[in-house]
Amino acid sequence: MSVFNNKAPIYLQLMDEMKKKILAGEIKPGEKLPSVRDIAMDQGVNPNTAQKALTQLETEGLIITNRTSGKFVTENAELIKGLKDDFAKAVVLNFLIKMTSIGFTDPEILTYVEKIQKARIINV
Amino acid sequence: MSVFNNKAPIYLQLMDEMKKKILAGEIKPGEKLPSVRDIAMDQGVNPNTAQKALTQLETEGLIITNRTSGKFVTENAELIKGLKDDFAKAVVLNFLIKMTSIGFTDPEILTYVEKIQKARIINV
């Protein structure tokens, strides 16, 4: 069973997955990525789809391509840190907007987050 | 300029917008919705697309259709409250998973939310 849903293009979802792995440090600066074909196999998608995702990441500067030896995570740790911060800011802002739009106040949101964090610990 | 992006089907985005309005109480229980054609006009989408969104909402029980007089928000306030809670839980959980997956700890997340809440007040 695939991790992808049908609510957004797969290449965007895959791009997001890869991006998160890099930002989280799961794949380190300078580290070599699996080949386009391998990633496609692992994820159960077409190589073209995988390449499309990787091309997008390269546009953001997260990935460097060496024409014949493969693709690598940028060695620019500062850039990664910056993008991680940007990403987090966007995620938080988007979250706040969503919650506010269905009628929650700032303090309520905060309480809600704490409550679910605590519940999550139990459920893990 | 439309409020919709190209990262997901418009009917899903419109569905989400309508849903949020109902959950937020912006459109009240029992209140009549604009006609399919009017909604489509307002949102700048095709009537078929609007109808597709509304059909989905009816499946969830948020909307009741009277064949010739129009569509109405359910009068079941309890149901709305329940769905609002479900929606909020899903949003929070999804948010926490996202932040955790890029390497933030629970306390860090909380601090981040507070920080951006404060910043938002200034920016509004």
Added chain:
DNA sequence: ACTATTGTATTAGATACTTAATACAGAGAT
């Protein structure tokens, strides 16, 4: 030199989404 592996490009076809243009059926207003 040869082979395997790398990224990249091309072409074709299937499906989903969206728009467009109509048409039909039922109820209310006049």
Added chain:
DNA sequence: ATCTCTGTATTAAGTATCTAATACAATAGT
């Protein structure tokens, strides 16, 4: 009765996405 508004259904066409099947170029390893 007629008109208008409501939801609903149908058909066609255009676009984006995804898969599939290849092919090519360049390099690393042997």
